[in-house]
Amino acid sequence: MSESAAKGRPVIRGIDASGACPVEYRFAHARGGNRHLTVVFANIHAPDDYGWATGVLDNLRSNILWIRDRFDGGNTYYLCRNGDFGVEQSVIGLIQKVVKALGLTPADVTLWGSSKGGSAALYFGLKYGFRNIVASVPQLRIGTFVRDVYPRTGRHMLGETMPEDTVRLLDSVLTDLLVSEANPGAHLYLVSSPQDEQYATQIEPYLGLLQQYPNFNFLFNESPHITGHGKVTQRNTPPLLGIACLLVEGISPRLGVTRHGYEEPDADRSGITEFLTSTSVVQDRLAPPVVTMPLPQEPLPVTGVVLTGRAPGAVRVSIWKNGEYLGSAPVGAEGDWTWRSERSWSTGEHTVRLFAVDRSGIQSPRTDVTFTTSDRTTVPDAPDITSPERYFDAEGARVVLLPPLLHTPEPGQQLLATSIRFTGASNAATHVGFRENGVLLGSCPVAHDGRWLWNADHDWLPGTHTVEVIAANEAGEASPPATLTFAVIPVPGQ
Template sequence: MPPAPSNGRQLLTGIEASGAFPVEYRFAHAQKGNRHLVVVFANFSAPADYGWSNGVFDKLRANILWIRDSFAGSQSYYLCREMDFALEQSVIGLISKVMTALGLTTDSVTLWGGSKGGSAALYFGLKYGFRNIVAIAPQLAVGTYVKTVHPRVARFMLGEAVPEENVRIMDALIPDLARSGVHRSANIYLVSSAQDDQYPVQVEPYLGLFQHYENFNFVFSDSPHIADHTQVAGRNVPLLMGIVNFLIDGIAPRLGFVRNGFEEPDRDRSAIDSYLSATATVRGADFPAPVVTAPAPRSQVRRDAVRFTGRAAGALRVIVWEHGKYLGQSDVGPDGTWSWELGRAWSKGEHPVKIYAVDAVGYQSGRTEVRFTAVDSVPGPATPTSPGAPAPMVSTVGPSATAPVVLEPVAHEQVLDSHVVFSGSAAGAVQVGFRENGMLLSGAPVAANGGWTWESGWPWSEGPHVVDVFAVDGAGTESTVTRVPFTVMNVSAAAASPVSYYGGSF
């Protein structure tokens, strides 16, 4: 769930699942109508296998497509699994569909990557005819490199036994493309350094293969401030950002006459918006948000005894966040139940926690928010003031007094139908009740699995409503309420202004 970049550009996440291997991506629209696409491949140490996602591209005006190198839990150089290059076809399929949706050709695309990502940029750029390639400290003999440096990746890519024949095949992929002279008009910018211990075996022996390329540029950094392979990119980013900005403007740094510009601020974005929506990671209605059975919304919980429980049908795991920060995750059992604890005491005060589910492909559900207050101690029942006097009712956190979870309508939702359907869960309860302005509206039974649903049978008036939903257990004890404010919209007016949503951030 990526945050928005510092310059406010929204990051959209999705999965292209039409190929043999689902490919996860992030996307940011161009600024000021720019007509260019930068495709970013990740290096080995990239967070969450997305490279260059630390804000370095914030000021680029182009569309940006980050592609995740994570397939069946392993990295792959975006190439293959056990020599099955259907993985590569899945990756180029994603790039091609984004280009088509943007109305672009390979002449308006720059491939960018460092280390492993640099190798991918060279390979895909040469093989598929992309105009611009920026490769920073790449490995050109990929098979030997993964065999000696990343054996787990080698087993994933080349097969469990890592056969020497497969090592040789992988070593030859990029050199053979360069040797053939394919796509000689490409603008190639290759960066390496004397301080990179990979340079003598992974770059220098292959430089001669590019001598016939019309605009091959080799940036060789020899600086005492570069300590190793991992620092080559950092010392060259300002220069490379300048080159990419030129490439975005249609200028490959060289002698000759070129045009630049190509901005179309008013260009129709419906095609790319439709593609991003169709492949969005967050599935919403197609993948229900997880049900949280504890802690109860708005409850007070001892801060060293907070335990989340719930259900998430069809999910592999649930992910827990607060204030945009990842807190942890938990696997979902075969019966759909899950539980999670922070592992330390929560800070005192209110906590707005958001939880979403992830399935085996990587799609995300909608979000469930649970607000609770962490306290040092939870008050117990008060002592009766006189013999025989009943003790005042005190809400306690427990199965018989847990406030119901309301999944719909969502708090503050604008409902586009006068027939409002309420649904949710109430663990340990036998029925739920509904009040508005203190008046009891109706009740609904709770199923054995804790689920419930209720429809009033009458049309709700247009405007704001606040309904209190409470649960009742087998002993007749009433829980604290879950308050649901919502607004019934003018249905005819709302229908004239449809709203679409896609994305993957809170």
């Protein structure tokens, strides 16, 4: 799904679910055919767990891949969850797929991040051989830091008890790479400050190891305006962006100009297009939600609009109107959902757009539903089909299927014997049966969207009739009956 960054640069969202942990990402194509990739990691306070994603990088000419640090609901430094480094393998898998799809090599890549994002940039850059690494105020002893400073993140990464051996392991992942001088040809750009309260424990002890790298560049800012960790990156954003722009153009500031005009306007984009399409956040494998109520042309009140439907495989249905988010509806265990609007609608026709979302964040194609509101219309409340009580009757017995919703005839309506038609909706059912005084009158199938229709070709006697309507599924399980009473009047001339 495409969206726009703060300055209007088109951004594509996706999820790479090929690894052990689904990895959410945002991607922006290069400008002017630039042949470079900037990979951006998030700091601890990044909005929505995407770093530098508010438009600040919009002037970079490179391709940009933002990776979200949200795995099982928490931050992981892009490394581990409960001590399992499956997160790392999934993240590097995504990066390598994008590099390959763009027809690039690790020499054409810059890894970028601040704070925990800087730690990730250093780790992945050194371990996996990427050419350029820009890291502002990273933590190099990650285990001790998350245990002592961000224990919630520490428990998420290391396990509830944060065992000491796992803390030590996480402390060593970066320092071991530096000791072994992994990726010695990397161009390292590290930003820090003595005003950073983390400098003495997280940076200074390891400067000797970093200085072994021939292409190590240290931006040390002693400005009195820096008042703490977060201010270091903020104060150094202009030079950081300057470095990034030079790296994108193939220029390494320490070594001078190594390559100019790193552009290929006519480059084949088929590889990255295929990858973005296959990992798009919108996937056909999740069916779009269906709406079972209201029926077409059925008027709704201006207050208390209720939509119901089915979205099997989803955890929620998201509802929008003209690009405005209206709300979402949780999806029950059987795939049913109900949404009640709290807003007041103007009278007339309205179209809302819905999509389903599954547990991994995949979105379905869109469904548009149009309805008309009237200030002269009232409708009964829809049942709360997501409530646990829906599975039990008043005596505590389990109810597999809800009674079907009845749309026509209306209660008490007078009908000609030749024009009786039953319509309604039934979630999780395959067919609906009709009986009167214990006698089966007929049945009809339930469509895939939950709606059903039965033309009642039956010898109806004039007078009042009470019909029970029962939903059933393929297993033979039946719902409690829904009861409808209406009157049949003689056909004129007969």
